Amino acid sequence: MTQREREIYEIIRDMPMIEQSEIAQKLNITRSSVAVHITNLQKKGYILGRGYLLKEQDYIIGIGAANVDIHGMSKKSIILRDSNPGNMNSSAGGVTRNVSENLARLGAPVRLITALGDDIYADQIRNECTAAGIDFSHSMVVEKHPSSTYISILDESGDMFVAMSDMSVLQRMNMEFLKSKSGIISGAKYITCDAGLPEEVLEGILDVYGSQTPVFIDPVSCTYAEKLKPIIGKVDTLKPNRMEMEVISGMKIQSETDLERASDVLLEKGLKHIYVSLGADGCFYMNRDGVKIKRALKPLDQMVNATGGGDAFMAAVLYARLFDFNVDETVDFALAAGVAAISYKGTINPNMSVNLIEKVLEERK
Template sequence: MTSREKEILSMIKQNSMISQQEIADTLGIARSSVAVHIANLVKKGYIKGKGYVLGDNKYVTVIGGANVDIQGFSFEELRFKDSNPGKVKVSAGGVGRNIAENLSRLGIQTKLISAFGDDLYGEKITIECRTAGVDIENCLVLKNSPSSSYLSILDGNGDMKVAISDMDIINELNIDFIKSKSHIIENSSAIVIDTNLSQGVIEYLLNNFRHKTFFMDTVSITKARKVSELIGYFHTIKPNIYETEELTGIKISGDNELRKAAEVLINKGVKRVFISLGSKGVFYKDQHIEKHVDATAIKVVNATGAGDAFMAGLLYCYINNMDIDETIVFSMSAAEMALSHENTINPNISAEKLLEKVRSDRNVK
């Protein structure tokens, strides 16, 4: 924040109804200059804009991929090398973007830092983010560049069988651009990153904002390798079994190996480890607690967005200081809601519904 911005912010804090002309007269500068400084304060998150409502810093920043998902759903068992009857859906996706939308739908103010083009896909990403309440003012929008796309084929059980990810544009989200968003990152209550980001950007974020709380989504086995030497910088991680094996070098064939792998991650400095076990639930470990929580048996309609919803649940619980038992129930319930809907993100997800599940679980116990 510049010295002039500090002066203007101080005046607004003393009188939130002050006019731009009054600020200009007091400081002896042009009203147009005041307007520019206020616009910068809005971009930096110190004020929320119209009416000079002061920012409360209670927001989460998500830095990661945004793309358009093209999903093919087969009506029956997939037959390879053949045309399968089914249906095709097109929606905004991307791990980072999906987490951001889930967070926003849960009532958490969320800022997304991502990259997409000014094409039709980019327009769809923009519309769906804004409709869900995600702040995309800090995204990089590139002219004459294709937005990322993710093409997946799901079987009759809703499980993804094969996919192709075209995400070259995320490499344009470079260190210089991230530096320009330092004020947004600095004022975040928590930061989520996914491993679609380049290794250089991930290293820059973790080394230059060590005092901030980072949550990490590993995305895939291959992309998890980017953070294998940086894992201790994260507060919370959510890998699946295969990504955990990649991060720890331990082949997991049972509970003993699962515990050892989680212990390795904790010893490296991770505060909380949630290992996704698919239909078998979640294994959790921190420095004091270790537990395996079974999943509820439900009909899976679309398995694509469950992990993103789970991560959003973890963030919601962290922001709201919920204990670990509440956090696991809340986050698993968020994942179950995602699994039960045809869309990658269940439009019916809400904090109220998930908190009701937490209360119900408490009463049962």
């Protein structure tokens, strides 16, 4: 699907009875061009017959963490063992939940399976997911258990100073529960999850579903990354940072050559795609076909909150895969999504959209 076809598809999805002339006016193109693009969408199977009946959409399913994020950003340099004046905010978070919300805001159909407690945080997570357009109906609730929570302290520049999480409720998820959801999981086009899941669940997802459905994984942290070492060959797409990459590959990375060698080690084990987050230096991508890309966008003058950048990046990679972007387009799109995320004070930028990402890309490439 081309970019223009995608724009027309999304308009038709929202307004199935719209006239071609109205689409042309919205996109500032001719009606005849719209007709050609619609014909192409019909040939490709995205539009079925007359009346713009869309085929049942492919969807992405997230399996992993959902929690409440509490962020505090210091107004001045942080003084340890003292009370530091700052600004506080809270919102629903969790890596897989954040990826899912970004996907929903981009317009991709997404469903989430997570574990919640039975407290007020669970209500906040549920309400924010529903409001964002995430299908939340397949998650599990653990009675008399707190929901996952995450607290981060950001320095005066918006970068993380220290963080702590309690994700113990996620450890209650097991393969028996997931097998009860096998219909919804097997029907997904892609699965995205995080390494905060129990080891037996990560392995089970890859063994039961991974051979048919590509699985995308975010290691989350160096501690969780350890879980991926024995199963990395079953993963389709991995998005680590440099430190997590060192843990999974078992190699010290001090140069770009080291990074390529470490990527080779994982790709030789069966991993198909790897996107290594390099902070201000952008991203390094490599795949099993030997394609290598290292790219960065122009940095923001002021980063507002670094917490959600990686989650937006992963969501953009999944969106790009869903809509058949090529590798170069995917890397650019994902980098721009990350910039769009860190320009907002919360974990999720509520303005996240394809248009916003394209605008960022125009300004920063």
